[in-house]
Structures are given as structure tokens and as C-alpha cells.
Amino acid sequence: MTQFRGKFTNGLDKKGRCSVPASFRARLGGDALVLRRSVSPDHLYIEAWPVSQFDAASRDTNPLNPLSPAQDAEDYAYIVDVAEVTPDPDGRIILPRDFIDYAGLTDEVAFLGRLNWFELWQPAAAERRIEEARRAIATRAAAA
Secondary structure: OEEEOOOOEEEEOOOOOOOHHHHHHHHHOOOOOOOOOOOOOOOOOOOEEEHHHHHHHOOOOOOOOOOHHHHHHHHHHHHHHHHOOOOOOOEEEEEEEEEEEEEOOEEEEEEEEEEEEEEEEHHHHHHHHHHHHHHHHHHHHOOO
């Protein structure tokens, strides 16, 4: 299983190009990425899934069985509203402008490993999220 770990910050140029961290590229093994917007209303970032992981997690559908309203909404959010990108030989990807705007990215991107996938954040927002997670863990530990 591909596992992405750690936190890295790389530049983002005016054309929307950024370099995927070297350790993440090594784990991709040439696989393309499926990008999608975060589903959290509190945190705006981009999820990056290796195509093979994304495809393995996708459900098969039977065209003779209509989708439920929940499945239909999931298709629009998770399957239709995505972008597929392939790193170039130098490990760079081009982020779509609407994804850049959604995540509030400017000249840098924070890459956060999440085991099967990784996330692309505005660096200050990523730090706030990490600190928020640390506080939540400390609160749970203090209550135990």
C-alpha cells in the first residue's frame, strides 16, 4: 500500500505549477493523481489521490439500478468535480485555477501526508489545522 507521511512546503508559480515532494513522488511510482476539493466546510484544501487508490475506493454501479439521492450527491462531489493530473518528468503538477482559488493558495503549497492520499493546503492554514489537532489530542489525553 502506498503511504504518504510528513509535511513539506514547496513553491507555486504563476502558471499553477508546483513540485510534488520527492518522497511522495517515489511512492507514486509514476501514477497520476486525482485532485478533489476537501469535504470539510471548516477546512479548505485539496485532496490528492493516486489514481490506483482512487479507483480501488470507487464503487461499481449498475446502470439498471438507480442511484439514491445520497449516492447521486456523492458522485457529483467526489467523481464529477475532480481533476486528474500527471506529474511531469521533473515531478511538477499543474493545479487547476479553480482548485488554487478554492484552497486559497498563492505562492506556496503545504503538502500533508495522510497515508493513502495527501493534501495540499495554504501553508498558514495547514499549520493552524495541525495545531488544532495537537490541542484536540492534548485535551483527550488530559480527560483520560
